[in-house]
Amino acid sequence: MSLADTSEKTIGRLSTYRRLLYRSDLASQASVYSHQIAALSRATADQVRRDLMAVGYSGSPNKGYKVNELVQSIGEFLDNPAGENVCLVGIGNLGRAILSYFSGRRPKLAIVAAFDVAVSKVNRAIHGCRCYPLDDLAAVAERENIHVGIITVPADAAQSVAEKLVEAGVRGILNFAPVCLRVPPGVYTADFDMTTALEKVAYFARKMGRN
Amino acid sequence: MSLADTSEKTIGRLSTYRRLLYRSDLASQASVYSHQIAALSRATADQVRRDLMAVGYSGSPNKGYKVNELVQSIGEFLDNPAGENVCLVGIGNLGRAILSYFSGRRPKLAIVAAFDVAVSKVNRAIHGCRCYPLDDLAAVAERENIHVGIITVPADAAQSVAEKLVEAGVRGILNFAPVCLRVPPGVYTADFDMTTALEKVAYFARKMGRN
């Protein structure tokens, strides 16, 4: 339980290490070295060890880290022990794809409600997730104890949805709309824009060709 | 046309500035100050000016930047003047959502082909994009002059798809599968994992609540 803040980059990498450990053939081994984790991810062995300092789990020299203990320690560091209920606003193509992606995947980080303004899209279940009218957001968020939200509405609706989420008690927002949300202090926002991601890839693909 | 490398972060922000300028009410104004761009994005005015140094477009003191010229200069810096054709591999829920997202949006950065191994999904058009069997990738990539790819296949197929893309001449990959791709030097890869993105938001949402 370190008191120092952990950087966004480290948190992202810890999440990645855990996920890669689940899947890889290393999961069947009893123990793993930092350089093996590095080989799976985009990190160096140094960086892996540095990141693991934050979680406070120590490996042993010459034996490395016990895989199951390491995964559990990362979980204790990253996850809310009580679980985290998430909602999604905007049941379009992307919203549905995300519901499908998370469906039944992680009980401790589950999308438990989806919202939309369109009457035709609500009052049913999509990929196991209940859909409600946007007007019910505050009530459902309180009832279901939701503190994290995903925004997949069009750009011009995103800011207004963000404000409704904050008012409903949401403290963290993952935003896929192509705007930068303005939220009060105490609320964390991550913007992910598909166009920017693709433009970056196209730019560096072209630049690397030059050398 | 600066010879110095520009950082990934700056490229991402330049893409963001341009996108925000398109949409905001600033687009109708003749000129814009760095602090106005900063207010739309998550950057500071200092950072905006520093980033714009890379594109080589100069504003004028007391009048700022001419919006149309600025947008055009960023375009000349970021975009391939010949345009960039993109393909997508993996026609699942997420793949279809991405096809829909980019459909008709940017002629210079268009998804012109989609691929899947499932026979039932190919030989038709989705959101205006032609779908082919994965085996046709090399032929179609050459014919359509494709050098950027998007991966939306399951985790265990992603590495193999990445290798096929590279062999077909792709130099940049945007990967949505939850693995870190191994690609040869000269190929640029960006991994975006939805679970990691959401876990980061949940983590910081919880931490901020403490203070």
Added chain:
DNA sequence: TGTTGTGAATCTCTTCACAGCT
């Protein structure tokens, strides 16, 4: 006065280097 463009300082993150362990 209020802005741009940019050197210099600061802050953050990564990598190096190595002591200590098994």
Added chain:
DNA sequence: AGCTGTGAAGAGATTCACAACA
């Protein structure tokens, strides 16, 4: 010998501060 954990150095990104300008 080969690993972990970590102080210290180095690299990279951001912010400060201010000259030049309109």
